[in-house]
Amino acid sequence: MNDENLLTIGALAARTGLSVKTIRFYSDKGIVPATCHNPAGYRLYDVAALARLELVRTLRALDVDLPTVRRVLADETSLAEVAAAHAAALDVQIRALRLRRAVLAAVANRESSPQEMELMHKLVNLSDAERRRFVHDFIDDTFGGVDANPAMVELLRSSMPELPDDATPEQVEAWMELVELVQDTGFRAAVRRMAEYQAAQRAEGDTTGLHHELTEAVREEVGRALAAGIAPDSEQAGGIVATLSARYAETFGKADDDRLKEWILERLDVANDRRVTRYWQRVAAINGWPALPDLEPVFTWFGRALRTRLDGREARAGQACPTGSPA
Template sequence: MDDENLLTIGALAARTGLSVKTIRFYSDKGIVPATCLSPAGYRLYDVAALARLELVRTLRELDIDLATVRRVLAEETSLAEVAAAHAAALDVQIRALRLRRAVFAAVANRESTPREMDLMHKLVNLSDAERRRLIHDFIDDTFGGVDANPAMVELLRSSMPELPEDATPGQVEAWMALVELVQDNDFRAAVRRMAEYQAAQRADGDTTGLHHDLTETVREDVGRALAAGIAPDSAQGGAIVATLSARYAETFGKADDDRLKSWILERLEIADDRRVTRYWQLVAAINGWPPLPDPEPVFTWFARALRAARAGQA
């Protein structure tokens, strides 16, 4: 072996930037053993040892433990496998850090108390399954045991709030508000009454679904009336009620008469809870969906127009 190509431990330290103490430690542990000893008993290292030490330094800078470093050097595991495992671990850490940052920003925005911050931190660090369980518990409590509209129950279960890995402070705040809402006993009781009303309607033979098209028609027709400044108790308002009543009669297979208008009004009054709209707005915010419009002006106008139409026929 050509001694001129060998490096002393001091020269190796100068080439790698590692301390002599660290190199001696790796050598003693058999991770980067000395290539040979000089006549005076000093450790000498060849180019292969230098390359090995450079790899060890890189792996350790990436926070890979010595046991794994040893397995890589011994070719007991591939560098690709180690890199994949550590990339996955870093993904978890990055997600946790992003959530932590979002929590702190949300706490600052809300001027939260220490207790609220602790609760927020616990809620955002739940697993996806644990977060879904909170919503499923709400659905089970409000719709369980009654024959409510199955399409509504399916919509609720299929529209789970999914807090993203890179959640913004706004999404964290929305998640916190949603948890507070679904755990509110008064809100649960109100939703339960809606479920029981749906069950009573089904017992009377109503097996129709969610009527998205009908709801959209109401929003469009009444929205135009609102934009045009049409009063709900005007002749034009009455004409809009007549058009919409005909659509309800067709959809539900009912006679288009005054009793139908009373029935429509009853449905609107049962569903008239701003917290339901708030629920869907929070889910949309958490999931990054487009903001949901507030339906309250539309259905308030429609209810007033229905009452006016009934009074005119009395």
């Protein structure tokens, strides 16, 4: 072997940027043994040892542990397998760091108490299955045991909030608010009332499912009225009520009369809860969906317009009745 092609441990340190102490350690452990020794007993390393040491340096910089480094160098495992395993581990670490950052930013935005910060941290660090359990428990509690609209139950379960790996502070806040909402006894009672109402309607033969097109028609018609400043008790509102009543009659196969208006008003009274809108808005925020419109003003306007028509009918009926005089 040509000694001119060999490097002393000092030269090897200069070439790799590692300290002499570190190279000596790797040599003593048999990870990068010396190629040979000179007559004075000093270690010498060839080009293959240099390449081996540079690989060790790179792997250690990537936090690969020494036993794994040894297996790579001994061809007991491939470099690709090690890289894939450590990339996956780094993904987990990066996700955890992003969540911590998002939690801290959310705490700052909400001016949270230490107790709320601790709860928020626990919630976001749950597994996806554990987080979904909050919503599944809510659905089981509010819809369980009654023959509610199965399409609604399926929609709730299929629209499960999924906190992303790179969650923003806004998404963490939305998740925190959603958990608070689904655990609120008042909200659960309101949704249970909706489920029981749906079951009663199904018992009477209503199996029409969800009514997205009808809801959109109400949103568009009433939305234009709100934008134009039309009051629900105005004459113009009467035409809107007539148009929408006809849509309800067609959808549900009912006669378009005052009984239908009373029935629509009952449905609105049961379903028009601002917290339901907030639930879906929070789910959309967590899942990164487009922002959902607030339909509460729409259904409130429609309900008042319906009630005005029904109250007017009663007033007219009262005027038509002769009062009579005592005998």
